[in-house]
Amino acid sequence: MATEGNASQLISIVTLLGAAVIAVPLFKRFGLGSVLGYLAGGLAIGPYGLGLVDDAQTIIHVAELGVVMFLFVIGLEMKPSHLWSLRGQIFGLGSMQVVLCALLLTGVGLAFGFSWQVSFISGAGFVLTSTAIVMQVLAERGDIHAPRGQRIVSILLFEDLLIVPLLAIVAFLAPADASLAPSAPLWQRIGLAALVLAALVAAGLWLLNPMFRILAKAKAREVMTAAALLVVLGAALLMDFGGLSMAMGAFIAGVLLSESTFRHQLEADIEPFRGLLLGLFFLGVGMALNLEVVALNWKLVIAGVIALMAAKASCIYVVARLAKSSHADAIDRSVLMAQGGEFAFVLFAEALRLQVMTPEINANMTAIVVLSMAITPLVVAIHKRHVRAEAVKLDGVESPQDLQGNVLIIGFGRVGQIASQGPLARGAQLTIIDNDPDVTRAAEPYGFKVYYGDGARTDVLHAAGAQHARVIMVCVNSKAAITHMVENIRREFPHVTVVVRATDREHAVELVKLDARHVIRETFESALVIGQKAVLALGATEDEADAITAQVRIRDAERFELETSGGTFAGRALLLGNIDRIDTVHHADPAADGAGTVR
Structure with a gap:
């Protein structure tokens, strides 16, 4: 039948x-x-x-x-x-x-x-x-x-x-x-x-x-x-x-x-x-x-x-x-x-x-x-x-061992180096880890102590003192690695404030849903500054340019809210005043918001 x-x-x-x-x-x-x-x-x-x-x-x-x-x-x-x-x-x-x-x-x-x-x-x-x-x-x-x-x-x-x-x-x-x-x-x-x-x-x-x-x-x-x-x-x-x-x-x-x-x-x-x-x-x-x-x-x-x-x-x-x-x-x-x-x-x-x-x-x-x-x-x-078992035994490279610092930075490339300047100016104690031994060696002449370690591993995070940190800054450049790190950090260290670099808008949405406190799109701020300078070149005053930039942030935050679950995550972002983590959305419909496909 x-x-x-x-x-x-x-x-x-x-x-x-x-x-x-x-x-x-x-x-x-x-x-x-x-x-x-x-x-x-x-x-x-x-x-x-x-x-x-x-x-x-x-x-x-x-x-x-x-x-x-x-x-x-x-x-x-x-x-x-x-x-x-x-x-x-x-x-x-x-x-x-x-x-x-x-x-x-x-x-x-x-x-x-x-x-x-x-x-x-x-x-x-x-x-x-x-x-x-x-x-x-x-x-x-x-x-x-x-x-x-x-x-x-x-x-x-x-x-x-x-x-x-x-x-x-x-x-x-x-x-x-x-x-x-x-x-x-x-x-x-x-x-x-x-x-x-x-x-x-x-x-x-x-x-x-x-x-x-x-x-x-x-x-x-x-x-x-x-x-x-x-x-x-x-x-x-x-x-x-x-x-x-x-x-x-x-x-x-x-x-x-x-x-x-x-x-x-x-x-x-x-x-x-x-x-x-x-x-x-x-x-x-x-x-x-x-x-x-x-x-x-x-x-x-x-x-x-x-x-x-x-x-x-x-x-x-x-x-x-x-x-x-x-x-x-x-x-x-x-x-x-x-x-x-x-x-x-x-x-x-x-x-x-x-x-x-x-x-x-x-x-x-x-x-x-x-x-x-x-x-x-x-x-x-x-x-x-x-390979993982042998990776931490590199000559001339020191691994993190029960360190303590109120800011832990994962990844010390271009973004990590610049991002570290603010906490240093505030007088914070930094612990820095990176999984590239060349980076750890290159940072020493400039007065930075960078420890070798894979930030995606919870045992390395514990050794680096993540449980004692007030802030963890994730500054690596791999989308998959960033997501994995944030998942581990939120599970193992829920009390820590996570500041994380997002590679694109979709990635930012994903990280917000993982409860990262501050998610910063890596090109968003520079793009806003470029736009603001263009507005000034068109004859606007400083106040007018600032107002236009603020309006761009608000409109983008509204679009971001539409992409999340009922606005729950974006709404929280707005309440916290963290609109700077929102970047321009990529629309499937080129006519949506009159924004085309700007990313």
Whole structure:
């Protein structure tokens, strides 16, 4: 009956959600990360666990849209000029790593006794790193926009470009059988790929922004969400039609919209779907781990995982060092990218269809890739704890030990240095911590004692005397780190007044909701001064300029209040007289408040 079928599907959905809700918080509590929690939850409910859900491949295919949406969000953060600046890393560093690792992994396959064709396809498939796992770990660490994160993203982008030529090579290696040959010659497939790529770029340049302007005027939020999904899925479908990576299509669409006035709205609309589908993808990968294959060929599978991951990690480390990365960054990259990825499933499936691989080899290689993906978050977590344990033992750098000061400053870069002058003039006793040992050394000649420490760790905050401080000033420049620090401070030291730097308006709203007492948008005050000077240049008196500036503050505070929960937080800000923490809002509707999209 249809009702029974619907009930069965509903049971599967509830089971998947239940596995995620139980496993992820549990694994994060033990410091193992959300990815490993999803994988373990999928393994538990899958056909080789409790058997509650048995269609892992369908779930993976649907949930791959989570990877697609993730790449779209990353694309929104990369303007074309920035992407162009990464061209050397994408094609230079990416090609070096891929070529050397492919040769080395092919040698590993030959050492296991496989033919050179099978060895090459297995090695090439394992070279394609899991974009989903790596990007999720980078996002959790807040490293996507850091230099080392940008290098990893560049390599992942190059690997995504390789799926088409690798599929062509598989077809070339296939036995001579006309029935299995591609329906179209290679030159036609390349021409089709170029055509759809040009069509996507044209749509991004001349169609998308006018469409979103029309929809914004309609003031229907659900339609804007539908349009965001249409752009992502449409770009993915178009690239898939051309034989290219769906994730690459979504990334290109994001890049084309990166300078759009609607990019923040698009990111907010996509985010819930991205997170849910990406979690579903990891659940599916955990379910796909065939324990029967592992049990029957456990020696081969385990040896294959160890050999391939060790060889790939060693190669990545050598390439990173040749590219003049530090030892720490090279180790981090090799640990993070040592696994196979989701594109390997596509490559192996094509090799099986074209009879380049036998079903047994395909099953073993799939198990090896899935197992490598499953253990990567665990290896990353172990590496993170090892590095963290050693990080505070740096020569010539002093760590905070039971210090006391009535002002604690976290981060002593440009903002922290200037912000410290006011409390010093007041006669405050300062305790300063920073997680960059170069900063701690550079401050000494100027009479500042800066201690090494990670302000996101509660044990470091206790050692730095946060429990005795009257004020804690958070002056670091990482949005994710700032939020994490404020969460810890409000939980561990609720009596302390928190003065915090916000990177943008959305971040300011988030920090106010975390009960930070004073939230200062890092560019707001300088922007007000610039505007005030412009008003004076237009002939206004000092009093008139001051009045106009005050009016700008009030109007902005009113807009800020509309963005928070019933005005609760903004109302408190106004009562406290802390209007200086409000910056200019970014509107999804360009006509709202007549403000356009000023940030």
